[in-house]
Amino acid sequence: MPVSILPRRPGLVIALAGLLAVTACTPDPTPPASGDPAGTSLVIGVAHEPASLDPLQGYAPYGAAKIYDGLVEHQPGGTMKATLATALPLPSADGLSWTAHLRDDVSFTDGSAFDAAAVVAAYGKVADSPLHDRFWMLSKVTSVDKTTVRFDLSRPYAAFLDLLVLGIPAQTSTPQKPVGTGPYEVSSWQQGQRLVLTANKAYFGGRPAITTVTLEFIPDDELRAQRMRDGKLDGTELPAQLSRGFGGGLTVVEQRGADMRAVSFSDQGVTADPAFRLALNLAVDRQDAVNKALLGKGQPLSLPMPPALAEFIEPGTVIEHDVTRAKTTLDAAGWVPGADGVRVRAGTRAEFTLSYPGTDVTSRDLAGAFADAAAAVGIKVTAEAGNKTQPALVTFGDPFDPDTALYSTLHTTGGQVAKDLDEARTALDPAARAVAYRAMQRSYATAPAMVVLAVPTHTYVLRENWTGYTPVVDATGADYTWGPWWNLQGWTPN
Numbered sequence: 001m002p003v004s005i006l007p008r009r010p011g012l013v014i015a016l017a018g019l020l021a022v023t024a025c026t027p028d029p030t031p032p033a034s035g036d037p038a039g040t041s042l043v044i045g046v047a048h049e050p051a052s053l054d055p056l057q058g059y060a061p062y063g064a065a066k067i068y069d070g071l072v073e074h075q076p077g078g079t080m081k082a083t084l085a086t087a088l089p090l091p092s093a094d095g096l097s098w099t100a101h102l103r104d105d106v107s108f109t110d111g112s113a114f115d116a117a118a119v120v121a122a123y124g125k126v127a128d129s130p131l132h133d134r135f136w137m138l139s140k141v142t143s144v145d146k147t148t149v150r151f152d153l154s155r156p157y158a159a160f161l162d163l164l165v166l167g168i169p170a171q172t173s174t175p176q177k178p179v180g181t182g183p184y185e186v187s188s189w190q191q192g193q194r195l196v197l198t199a200n201k202a203y204f205g206g207r208p209a210i211t212t213v214t215l216e217f218i219p220d221d222e223l224r225a226q227r228m229r230d231g232k233l234d235g236t237e238l239p240a241q242l243s244r245g246f247g248g249g250l251t252v253v254e255q256r257g258a259d260m261r262a263v264s265f266s267d268q269g270v271t272a273d274p275a276f277r278l279a280l281n282l283a284v285d286r287q288d289a290v291n292k293a294l295l296g297k298g299q300p301l302s303l304p305m306p307p308a309l310a311e312f313i314e315p316g317t318v319i320e321h322d323v324t325r326a327k328t329t330l331d332a333a334g335w336v337p338g339a340d341g342v343r344v345r346a347g348t349r350a351e352f353t354l355s356y357p358g359t360d361v362t363s364r365d366l367a368g369a370f371a372d373a374a375a376a377v378g379i380k381v382t383a384e385a386g387n388k389t390q391p392a393l394v395t396f397g398d399p400f401d402p403d404t405a406l407y408s409t410l411h412t413t414g415g416q417v418a419k420d421l422d423e424a425r426t427a428l429d430p431a432a433r434a435v436a437y438r439a440m441q442r443s444y445a446t447a448p449a450m451v452v453l454a455v456p457t458h459t460y461v462l463r464e465n466w467t468g469y470t471p472v473v474d475a476t477g478a479d480y481t482w483g484p485w486w487n488l489q490g491w492t493p494n
Helices: 116-123 221-229 274-283 286-293 323-332 361-375 403-413 415-426 430-446
Strands: 041-046 072-074 080-082 097-101 138-145 148-153 184-190 194-199 212-217 235-238 250-255 260-264 298-300 343-345 351-356 380-385 392-396 450-456 458-463
Touching: 041 221, 116 138, 116 148, 221 235, 221 361, 260 361, 274 323, 274 361, 274 450, 286 298, 286 361, 286 450, 351 361, 361 380, 361 392, 361 450, 392 403, 403 415, 403 430, 415 430
Parallel strands: 041 212, 041 235, 351 380, 351 392
Antiparallel strands: 072 080, 097 148, 138 148, 184 194, 194 212, 235 458, 250 458, 260 392, 260 450, 298 450
């Protein structure tokens, strides 16, 4: 009997009217940051510079890579669209193989033809790449003929189609000179400063109207905000605190995300104690943290499942804010109040340092809110910028499928949570996957491995000189390959 493969999710359709917040409108667009009056050039401020432009090194994991195309690509409503494939690849009846039929009218930017050999070469390297864990189920990729590729899996995997967004480089592509089939190609890359892309004149989807895209790498949130105000950028992601007050032809847009923010713990020291972890979960007023740290731009969250993946949410399961229970939990575990209010057990003080990315205002303010909540139950938390040791304020989440983010984050905690994740990973029936993920949340709630805090709303400032913006559900972080710019090649000047 044919296996039922998880369908794409219609529940992710986003209403533009509900997500677009306009702070100012002008009848005539102001000149873009490049100074190009025709609007064929655009400058984007990016917080995180990629370590590599090689898809096999983790570049653009959700597709939309601009310089590469995948066999398929994600669409705003949670569906998939064939790109280098002629149609969406289909699984065999047992779910152990998928077959993709390829376009025969596509060339790489160096003039070489795209064919099955390029796909086999790309996917044949994933086992020895940083993507190894992501493609844990892929056992073999073979060329059936010049325009047909078969993927053989060691075990069925319902979300395999999501992995086929991997950008396909030419076999001549190198880290210094990346070559793909995408709408753009690399013109120059000054590491630590900027990346310049130019339109692929021979792109099979049509040459982009924006012919030059410059990415300015600016890690500091406040500096990006200032450069936006100074007219040096045409768009950037900013935390809610810094996105207010923009006018003069600039628009603020808000997008939902799967970007879960959480406090991860060390398996050594005070945070290794399960009672300590539970008490911290109970101590946090997540709605208050969202109101203060995110100015209300986000959703409180206590379980590791983003609201964007609504079909996997376990209704009614939540770790409630309960300071009284947090204190009694600590008391029962032997953590008693000390003379200065900080609890002590067997001579060990209930205190630790919490690290967070120093240039990330959202993480800084969430770390501060968490420290305040911990203090209320007798735990001293010192938030420290830049230190990458555990415990840390971390971000994780996938807007398309839970497995890629949750398995790597939570499976090592073991117990019932790990068993539930294993079951969800290999279940092909959509209902069975949902049952397993909901069970995982119930298991997690009884013995939380971290403190999940919130899902921030992603806020972007965009110049009103172009048409084509279409909102999507964001992943973690923000760069030019996803977010508002996922379909940049389709934008047109006003």
